Amino acid sequence: MQAPQPQAEEVIEISLADIAAFFKRHWLKLLVAGFLSGAAGYGLSHLAPIEYEATARILPEYSSGLGGGGLSDLASLAGLSLKNNSEAIRPDLYPDIIGSKSFLLKIMSTPFQLQNGQMIVLTQYLDEEAEPLSPTQVAQSDSLITMTKAQERVMKDVASRLTASMEKMSGVLNVRAEMPDPVLAAACTNLAVSYLKDFVADYRTARENEKLSFLRRQVAEAKGKYQRAEVALNTYRDRNVNAYTNVARIEEQRLQNDYLQAQTLYGELSRQLEASRLQAQEDTPILKVLEAPMVPNWKSKPRRVLYALGYALLGGFLTLLYLLFVAEKVHRRILG
Template structure:
């Protein structure tokens, strides 16, 4: 019974005791090896960094803002003075936190891949073939796919993913500032891509917010022109009839003049009402138009962003020293087990 309750102790050969003095002694004996291993590895990493193509980064910062129409002296106050109301602002505004998603969409990336951009030497290139020699520029048929099923070659899809990683946008939730970043092998190309991205975002947001209102303004403008023409024609007809029948006092003459007078008044009323609606629609479109204030425009960078040679040297130095440390520990343990 006593033998069953006793727990066997592990063999003494399986117990490894390491004291601080052992660790200190190990580094004292091998510090020179570790130093030169880290130094040589760091030099190798620094040399390898020269084999990597340099990259240049251009950035832009914008502050999105939408007109509320409720401030003093706003367009809504101007509209009320003119005799009409703009009504409540629509709630279909595009949230600024969705801007990065717009700039990562395939529609935007396809436009970027097919747009000519300048290089530092003055040459113009298309990103698709510039970043990947095997990728063909997108054809007009591919660009016209729009919301339909998108068909790309493997090379085109590969370079699209590359561009998606090179052109990015992010939003600072605290300040609301949108940062646009473009990283390219050429400094002028990086700035041109950032500028194009900023322009695309402005156009997209403007069309999204004001598309329907622009269509309404265009429709009302056409109606106003037609009503104006009818108003002018009825006015000419009424005055011409009065000139021809100044001395006529018959009932038929009075009936005809009354009919022309009614047509003229109706045309005048319609023209005035459509004119007021057109002005209201124009002011409302301006009131609710999105505003993207550029805080920092893109600038051609003078220094490369990658590769960072100091980080390459430091990383290789740490890696080389760690590998040599593992080798030393392994060799020491092997010798210890063989002769210890």
């Protein structure tokens, strides 16, 4: 006997005509549900906190070294030689500088003025439970940082409100700050730009500035020695105008040698100082502000249209599920 053949599973087909018929029966319900949900979302958007966004656009530039003319050509005319210093921070790292804890500590402890004239500090303005940062905590930016949970919560909030992004095609850096007050948003953006410019300049010229300070001290000392040798030589000559002894000539020769040595040392150090000063200017990067931050007149959040659209889609989707599985009981047809 042949074994009974298993019955083929029933295939449920849903045609386009069925789908069209379903929407034809329930389109009004879906439309009303979407409209009511959108209206509810628009109303709820008024409960969301208002935010303002200020933006600055910066173009990073660096000196081209000895081949770029400018100070290098001026130095060559003066007989000075400048080296090509390529130590610089890559522009794609600028967003990391804005997001560093050193900058966050600085901006959290800086007083700002609101639109109504009130002076505030971000730490307490964004979280009333947080205590203001102490000078000791701000000074810890380059070492071990300790803060309370409330202060750390504010730091994370500030970090999310301050963003920096680099445009890959143009190389322009966009710095943005989003705050509950329009004047505060512009002030925070401006502080971020200033901090970035100072940080990049200090990083690039730190070594040359140390050398510059050392040469200034050496030049001042050499100048004093040169002036003292000049006075000593002229004083001796005034006192021994008619002296023709060998001892007088030897002493005069010694004073003159001291004077010449001091003059040579002073001249050489002065040239080195001028070369170092030009080198420091040559190495200083230029961050050109293409668009300064402007106090925004329009709020960036909440976006009420997006609220309404999102709630309308959500309400329509939930209504669709209700009609499919409760009103039409499609799942029972599928499960058989």
